[in-house]
Amino acid sequence: MVKIFVITYSTYGHINTLAESIVKGLEKSGVEVGRYQIAETLPEEVLEKMYASPKADIPIINIDDLPEADGFLFGFPTRFGSAPAQFKTFFDATGGLWKAQALVGKPTGFFYSTGAQHGGQEATVFSTLPILAHHGMIFVPLGFTNPHLLDNSELVGGSAWGAGTMASGDGSRQPTPKELAIAETQGENFGNIAKKLAA
Structure with a gap:
């Protein structure tokens, strides 16, 4: 069975909420789903000052496990119009996989959260595309x-680039039913495409 990893980094929980709908859509497509999160890089005292939510009870992804998946959907909040440092740190450690060409040809998509409507949802995806290109x-x-x-x-x-939500500056806005429906569509469509590529 085709296996898709849904890998998230979530500061206030919005991304994890979107991920639940992403997973629901993937399961509708008939693929196996692995659910993981990226390790935190900020000290606990900094997270407390940011009023960050407690981390969800989701396994931390091990870089060496990435080749096991047939595809990936990554979810994370934007930081000044690009992916957060935690995501970049995670991929900065994949040099061995790059050298071995272990991720070449694997389908990958993104979903995201911004503080405001014009917080850089599409720019967040743009900033990650070079990573995909280098890995093939x-x-x-x-x-x-x-x-x-x-x-x-x-x-x-959300946009044509992936599902998304807006959290407001204080994190008070939660993903809406429409945003969750978009995320579910992304999961289902991605799963169907991944199955075609795997075949």
Whole structure:
């Protein structure tokens, strides 16, 4: 069975909430799902000052386990329009996998969270594409595959690049039903594409 790893870094829980819908969509597509999180790099005292949520009870991903997956969906919040340092630190340690070409051809997608509507959702994805190119991984965008992406009646996170949400500056805004539906669509579509590539 095709195996997809959903790997997240979540500061306030929004990404983990989106990930639940991503997983639901993946399971609808009939793939096996591995759920992991990226290790924290900030000291506990800094996280306390940021009022960060407690870490979810999800296994920390081991870099050496990445080749076991047939594809990946990574979720993380934006930091000044790009991926957070925790995600970059994680991939900075994959030099051995790069040298062995262990991730070449594996489909990969992204979902994300920003503080505001114009917080850099698409830019966050743009900043990660060089990582995929260097590893020879295949970027699988969401496209406009869910009608909520065309909804202008309210704020709706996400884009053709992946599912998303907006947390507000204080983290008080939670993913909406429309955003969760978009995430579920991304999971299901990604799983179907991954199965075709694996075949």
